Amino acid sequence: MSQNAAETSSPAVQAAKLRGILESAVTAIITIDHRGLIETVNPATERLFGYGAAELIGQNVKVLMPQPYRAEHDGYIANYAGTGVKKIIGIGREVSGRRKDGTTFPLHLSVSEFDAEGRRYFTGMIHDISDRQHVEDALRESERQLAQSQKMEAVGQLTGGIAHDFNNLLLVVTGNLELLEPRLLDDESRALLKEAQDAAALGSKLTDQLLTFARRRHMDAHVIQLNDLVVSVTDMLRRTLGEHITLSTSLAPEVWATRADPGQFQSAIVNMAVNARDAMAQGGKLVVETRNMVFDEQHADFHSELPPGEYVQLSISDSGTGMPPDVRDRVFEPFFTTKEKGRGTGLGLAMVYGFVKQSGGHVTIYSEVGHGTTINLYLPRADGASVEDAAGAKKADTDTRARETILVVEDDERVRQLTIKRLKLIGYQVLEAHDGPSALEMLRRGDEVDLVFTDVIMPGGLSGREVAIRAREMKPGIKVLLTSGYAEELVHGDELQRERLKVLRKPYQQADLVAALRDVLAEPPAAS
Known part of the structure; x- marks a missing residue:
């Protein structure tokens, strides 16, 4: 054998080659021993999980796992050692990983085993499949x-x-x-x-x-002003709803005109209000809101039936019982009703749906059991109206002063990822948490956060308001902005006002997000 061949096949050279492969690999690669303790990690592992190599080596690999995998991992190894039955080795499967900041993400894990110097080792290759x-x-x-x-x-x-x-x-x-x-x-x-x-x-x-x-009824369409129509039916609504329902309105100034049948529009308002009343047998609040909306390509992901453009929005929110997803998805079907026999035909919301569709608009519904319901009607802005307002709204899509770090707390993965993209586009540094406890754990660890941007209603036992209160206790001076699909009055409006907490209503535009964040960040610290 030549001297060059001997040199390239020497253990030192082979080890150097192996290190080079591991360090340049884009896949996270971890080696553990038979006890589950981490022996080696490559740089891709550090980037993926947020730990340095020195923090991981010697730790049990379950530190990188959320529950229930964390509690079950040692049992997997012991079971394999005792029975030889493979559950993942040589097979691979999709599981979840846990980063240093407490956030979880989906991954594909494939595991192989090898023996060296009489000891058994396992190598895990980890692919982040979040994008997929x-x-x-x-x-x-x-x-x-x-x-x-x-x-x-x-x-x-x-x-x-x-x-x-x-x-x-x-x-x-x-x-x-x-x-x-x-x-x-x-x-x-x-x-x-x-x-x-x-x-x-x-x-x-x-x-x-x-x-x-069925959208086959004759429409006597005119150019109408939403605010005028809402005001005109307010007195009738109060009589219809009864004394046990508190009715309030939040009408945006200078709402654009739209083209629709005014009679059918008023009937739609009454039908939605009556449905809301029936969901509040013990009393509650009903809020009618209007505002202008500009939908761009980003919003198309969430309102696929609405082409980008300018719309006027009417929202009716109640503090009633809410509804599960299977009911929510059927409320606009004719004759579908959850009321007892004789109390409804199941055509009220079906008429609303047909009227809005025939007017060129769209209807969405946001509801959670125990938290009420919001129905949003979107109607196109009437032709011939100036687009200067929309252009003005878009001029503040970024903020050159944005330097702060924002913690986004949102249980809906799609909404959370969209929010992160928007905040980064504005110029902010962003951390994320999928629920309240995870967010508080990040603050408890000492992660640098200037503002917590949290959804109001989330799973995990903590609402956005409770997250805000505890965040201020843990870190006096921290700023908080809440967001919700419900009207502000229906998410503890009085308490929010006393606690100096603002709510950004979903769906919101980029310019709304920029303005809300800048307003909150400019406020003096709230008293703890």
């Missing part, structure tokens, strides 16, 4: 929305056809009843005729509602 999972989640949500849209379209076509044919039948019935009326002379016969005419009138009203859902 985000794409898959977005695809599933898009497929769900498409299926829901297609179902509503099919139901609308079927309903419209039935209503059209039923109207023809009613025309024959009512016409013959009118011809029969002058021939009836005794009171008993006329009473029977009156009952038949009343039933036919109810049938006509029913078909009118069905045609509204």
Whole structure:
């Protein structure tokens, strides 16, 4: 063997080559011993988990695992050592990892084993699949929305056809009843005729509602101002809702005009208010809001049925019982109702849906059990209106003064990732947590945070308001901004005002986010 060949095959050279491969690999590679203690990590592992090599070597590898994997890991190794049954070795599977900052992420783990100097070792190769999972989640949500849209379209076509044919039948019935009326002379016969005419009138009203859902009803559309229509029905709503419901309005000044049938728009408001009332049998709050909205390409991910453009938004929020996802996804279907028999036809919200769709807009619903419901109507801005306001709104999409670090606390993965992108675009440093306890743990560790930006309603036992209170106790002077899909009055509005906490309403525009953050960061520290 030549001298060069001997040199390149020497143990030292081979070890150097192996180190070079490990250090240049983009995949995280970890070696552990038979007890689960970390022997080696490569730089990709440090980047992925946020630990330095010195912090990991000698630690049990379960430090990189969230529950339940952390509690079960030592048992896996012991079971394999005792039985030889492989659950992951040589197979690979998708699990979750836990970073140093407490956040979790999806990963693909493949494990192999080898023996050296009479000892058994395991090597784990770890791929971060967060991006893939985000794409898959977005695809599933898009497929769900498409299926829901297609179902509503099919139901609308079927309903419209039935209503059209039923109207023809009613025309024959009512016409013959009118011809029969002058021939009836005794009171008993006329009473029977009156009952038949009343039933036919109810049938006509029913078909009118069905045609509204099917978007086949004649629309007497005009350019209208939302605020004027809301004010015009406020007194009637108070009588309809009763004394046990507190009604308030939050009407944005200079709301753009839209084009719609004013009568049907008022009926939509009443229908949504009546549904909200029925969800608050013990009393509660109802809030009607208006505002302008500009949807860009980013918003298309969450409002795929709305093309980018300018819209006016009407929201009705209640503090009622809320609804689970399976009910929420069906509330706009005709004849679907959760009320007891005789208390509703199931057509109120179906009419709202049909009216908004026929007006070129879209409806969304945000609801959680025990926290109430918000229904948002989006209608296009009327043609011919100036776009200067929208241009002005977009001029503050970034902030040259942004230097602070913001902790984003949001349980919805898609919303959290979008928020992180937006904050980084503005210029902020960003940390993330998926729930309240994780956020507080990061603050307890001493992570540098200037502002906590948290959703109000989250799983994990802590609301955004409670996170804000505890964050201020742990770190006096820290700033907090809350965000919610509900109206501010419905998320402990009085307490928020006393505690100097502001709420940014979802969905919000980039300019709204910039302005809200700058306002909160400029405030003097709240008293602890």
